[in-house]
Amino acid sequence: MEKNITLAHGAGGKQTSMLIDEVFKTHFSNPLLTADDAAILQIDSGKIAFSTDGFIVSPFEFPGGNIGKLSICGTVNDLACMGAKPLYLTCAFVIEEGFPLTILEKIASSMEKTAKETGVKIVAGDTKVAGKGQIDNIFITTSGVGQLAEGISLSGSKACVGDAVIVTGDIGRHGCSILLSREDFGIETSIKSDCAPLWGAVEKMLEVTKTLHVIRDATRGGVGTVLYEIANQSNVGICLDSKEIPVSGEVAGVCGMLGLEPLYLACEGRLVVFAPMDEAEQIVKTLRQLPYSKEAAVIGEVTSEMPGRVVMKTEIGAKTLLPEPGGELLPRIC
């Protein structure tokens, strides 16, 4: 087999079959993934959640993960945020001509590992090859269905006054690791992306309480953007306590140097959870026993003041508005 992807790999002939057999089938193999045009799935009675997400991250490999792991986590986490156990995924690849097969193999292997960890099966897929220069290395789109747990109804419009706002771990790692891999700032850190599948965390939370109101994954735009979305969707105010927000020392240091706000850096393995305050302690205790949420914390509460806005109690005990997200992240001059 050739060392790099060629246009022939996407032409539907012999090379396409070889690519599927040698890379994708090797890693994604399960009885539901067949050579037929569509997968036939058994769905139990009840409701399903269905979601899709496209991934075009640059660079496609970064400390703590790669585009493959990200593409599984992204859709798995979207389903988990609705309280749905992720069951089946499809994945569509668009690969640039000349892309090294060894790296594709590595990406597929990450996808296999992450899917297995979550208990989700990849049941259908598609591969296209784009001419050199038409795309940036590799794009992946995943879609997924999940079985909604009985009696669960989560939505961004369900935050209530008095709810605790919980994050499931320290924030901003993914955004920071991507920024540092993309630009040569000459800063050396050990920051790794937080990219992780979070159904396990949601499943455990649902075991200890049925009164979760909102779960959302803080991806693009970070925790700050999610909080503004929820404040608007639920028409409530949110008051954060800055000293409770978990940020690793390294992320805080990089943000300080570049003039960035960690609340607006993307995460790929952090949830923002809204639940009644009297349940918060139990939820946080449960989360802290799990591998991807050891630093879960209550960072604020929902209030009736200033609906649609996020207010921050700062380290000097003053209250100020958290600036609304917008624009690109431009490191400042000095």
Place this chain on the structure above:
Amino acid sequence: MKTACIENKKMSAKEIIESYKGKPLRIMEVCGTHTHEIFRLGIRNILPDTIKLISGPGCPVCVTPVGFIDESLMLALEHRAVICTFGDLLRVPGSKMSLADSRQKGASIKMVYSPVDALSYAKEHPDKEIVFLSVGFETTTPASCLAVKKAKADGIKNFSLLVANKTMPEAYKILKNSADAFLYPGHVDAIAGTSVCESLVKEGVSGVVTGFTANELLTALAVAIKLSEKGKPFFKNCYPRVVKSEGNIPAQELVNETMESCDSEWRGLGKIKKSGLKLRADYKDFDARTRFNLPKIPGKSNPACRCGDILQGKCKPTECGLFGKICNPQHPVGACMVSNEGACSAYYQYGGNL
């Protein structure tokens, strides 16, 4: 025990500020980073009515005149130079467009994080002319000087600076009547030293050198309040862990070797004598104005924009007719709305438009 002491000190500084009942005080924070931190920490929200904080002209983007953007555009569009710039300058409006807009017209504009990065880019692209937009105060100027010195030593022929670097001391004198005391920018004084600010006391200019943490900002404000009560001009270094009276001598020598003082145009404040820097004659080959024989470009700003009054504390951003209406961080009209550290942008982001 140690923590408790620090906590006590911080509280007492905060209490001094909150409980001030003396005559009205106007305190100008000169540095853009101070402006941003003061808003972020909510310090304005604990001030009594008797204390007014004014965001002065210490954000390098905010004081860069329209004509400078027009010069950059001319280099990019007519001379086809690759413009390397700090990100903040991208969206500053020129007379007709911003550098970001000019990309659609084929301009090559590259965002860099340091002038040395621009020099490396020049070395990698010997077939292109690379111009770095050199703006900033005492803090950022040495990096430009280092880049130009290296360029000369390495015999680089395709790299130049469009210089609009500024120095603070003359601006303090111009702004003397706009404030009762200045919060001097700690990072500027870390380079320049404190002797100039100390000697300003003789001219009736008061101020305290201020650091950047919550504790340092509150302490400096409290000290400024206490010293103001004595009724005499004063100077105090409240950031001694970083700022020494002599400053950073190697950095000063580097600047002196490559640049010299000149009159400079400040957006909103007009021309201030000896408040700017230009490359020395030895480095004229690296001066983009000489190299491309640029004409003088006056630059036209929107006449309704009140950035100039805002920088002098003559009006608040919210009192400008454009604020929050046609001027916002997504569509800035004046430079103060562009940078995160600009007064208008800070007011807007922290709810001044509510």
